[in-house]
Amino acid sequence: MSPRTAPEELRRAARLRRGRRTWSIPRTVIAVLLAATYVYPFLVMISIAIKPEDEYYENPTGFPTEITFEFVERAWTAANLGPALLNSLLASSIAVVVCVTITSLSAFYFLRNRGRLASVLLGSYGSLWMIPQIVWIIPLFLVLSRLNMIDNLVVLGVVYGAVYAPGFLWLIWAYFLQAIPEELLQAAEVDGASLFYQFWSIVLPLSRPALAIVASLCFVYSWGDLLISVVLLQTPDNFTVVPAAASLVGRLQPEIQEVTAAAVITIAPMIIVFLIAQRAIVRGITAGFSR
Numbered sequence: 001m002s003p004r005t006a007p008e009e010l011r012r013a014a015r016l017r018r019g020r021r022t023w024s025i026p027r028t029v030i031a032v033l034l035a036a037t038y039v040y041p042f043l044v045m046i047s048i049a050i051k052p053e054d055e056y057y058e059n060p061t062g063f064p065t066e067i068t069f070e071f072v073e074r075a076w077t078a079a080n081l082g083p084a085l086l087n088s089l090l091a092s093s094i095a096v097v098v099c100v101t102i103t104s105l106s107a108f109y110f111l112r113n114r115g116r117l118a119s120v121l122l123g124s125y126g127s128l129w130m131i132p133q134i135v136w137i138i139p140l141f142l143v144l145s146r147l148n149m150i151d152n153l154v155v156l157g158v159v160y161g162a163v164y165a166p167g168f169l170w171l172i173w174a175y176f177l178q179a180i181p182e183e184l185l186q187a188a189e190v191d192g193a194s195l196f197y198q199f200w201s202i203v204l205p206l207s208r209p210a211l212a213i214v215a216s217l218c219f220v221y222s223w224g225d226l227l228i229s230v231v232l233l234q235t236p237d238n239f240t241v242v243p244a245a246a247s248l249v250g251r252l253q254p255e256i257q258e259v260t261a262a263a264v265i266t267i268a269p270m271i272i273v274f275l276i277a278q279r280a281i282v283r284g285i286t287a288g289f290s291r
Contacts, residue, residue: 042267049075049261056257071255075248075262080236084244085269091157091229091240092222098161099168099218100211106165107172108199111180122173129167133227141231151234159232160222168214175210176203216277220270241266 044061049071051064076082110122140159141150149155180203188198204211229240239247245262 042264042271045260045264045267048257049264051257053257071257072261072265074255075245075258075265078258079244079248079262080239081241081244081262081265083237084239084241085265087153087238088223088240088242088269091153091160092219094154094157095160095164095222096215096218098158099165100214102161102165103168103172103214104204104207104211105199106169107176108203110173111176111203112185112195122169126166126170133163137227137231144232150232151238152232153238153240156229156232156240157222159228160225161218163228164218164221168218172207172210172214175207179210180206212277216273219273223270223273224266241269 043063047063048056048060050067050069052066052068055064055066106125110118144150144155184202185198188202193202223240224242225240226242226246229243230246233239233243236244236247245259245266248259248262
């Protein structure tokens with residue numbers, strides 16, 4: 001590149017950067033429409049939960065003119081949502097620890113081993129994600145019942161982490177391939193670094209964005225699970241928040257506003273986690289493909 005063309009290239013790059021950040025009406029309209037399809041149903045649920053009963057029957061889908069927390073309190077008490085939220089927090093936190101540990105260690109193994117056997121193992125392990133839960137949930141229940149491990153929140157969290165790990169393994173492994181230079185690990189090995197040191201001091205610090213994605217998604221999936229928790233939990237005192245909220249539907253005359261209030265309480269922590277982790281998710285997705 002000649003000295004005359006260098007400033008032109010710099011100005012062109014600056015224009016491209018400004019163009020990417022330029023606000024435009026079509027982009028904003030599309031973004032608002034896409035967001036509205038997800039936000040509006042949740043707003044309707046909130047309005048139903050906090051709307052007086054007479055106003056609900058007059059206008060079920062409209063936004064309330066008065067606010068009452070009667071149905072929120074009734075749902076909280078009837079479904080025992082306070083302990084259920086704590087149970088979900090415990091099981092989901094254990095699931096995150098188990099899932100992140102399994103996926104990071106497995107992805108590091110496949111990163112360091114590129115042979116045919118490793119490829120077969122990677123494909124076999126990842127294919128477990130495609131097996132429907134209904135296929136293996138009853139055999140798992142029988143095995144755990146013989147080991148007296150049913151109705152245990154710790155066991156439930158471990159099951160969550162093991163179930164969701166195969167799907168997230170591909171994400172972590174792809175990130176390792178894109179974001180961690182092989183020359184860096186080879187140089188560390190030449191300097192005498194052990195595999196544990198390479199994993200703990202090099203790979204994990206460079207993989208924080210991808211690990212944040214796995215942690216947040218695993219937490220949300222575990223929090224919103226119904227099938228596994230219903231099968232493995234037996235007593236209402238150990239119910240997580242989704243089975244506890246679903247127990248209101250099985251009554252003879254369930255109040256739609258009470259059930260909706262329970263649903264709002266159940267969904268709210270998932271939305272909060274996504275709002276907190278959205279920057280980490282975007283940064284993790286873009287970092288792996290930009291290097």
